[in-house]
Amino acid sequence: VLLLELIKTCFIKCRAKDKVIQSTGDMIDFEGGSVTLNCTYETTSTVNYYLFWYIQNPSDCPEYILRRDKYEQADTAPEYKGRFNAILDKTMKTIPLTVQNVQLSDSAVYYCALRPTVRITFSQPLQKHLWKNRM
Numbered sequence: 001v002l003l004l005e006l007i008k009t010c011f012i013k014c015r016a017k018d019k020v021i022q023s024t025g026d027m028i029d030f031e032g033g034s035v036t037l038n039c040t041y042e043t044t045s046t047v048n049y050y051l052f053w054y055i056q057n058p059s060d061c062p063e064y065i066l067r068r069d070k071y072e073q074a075d076t077a078p079e080y081k082g083r084f085n086a087i088l089d090k091t092m093k094t095i096p097l098t099v100q101n102v103q104l105s106d107s108a109v110y111y112c113a114l115r116p117t118v119r120i121t122f123s124q125p126l127q128k129h130l131w132k133n134r135m
Contacts, residue, residue, distance in 0.1 A: 039112030
């Protein structure tokens with residue numbers, strides 16, 4: 001149990017300065033138009049990190065739209081390919097989401113999220129430590 005708490009504490013400390021900042025308020029456009037939602041991020045990660053966009057309709061859970069990472073790997077959910085796109089700008093630390101050919105069904109709450117990669121290294125196998133603590 002002690003070892004797990006240590007991992008949890010390190011993870012929280014490593015991520016303390018990692019965050020996303022989204023513009024607030026409503027975006028209004030006409031059907032068929034194009035809209036861009038802004039998101040800036042800050043991370044202390046020196047390895048890979050991932051940025052995500054999610055959509056949440058009323059009374060539903062957030063739904064995955066797309067992911068971009070530091071090494072320019074990209075993934076977009078099949079139902080959002082074509083009209084939804086985001087380009088990660090590592091210099092400006094932004095990942096704006098652009099929705100083309102806006103439809104009424106696109107009216108929702110959009111979330112930008114960041115997941116840094118944190119490496120925790122142990123000098124001995126984790127299982128061995130857990131086994132010793134249980135005795």
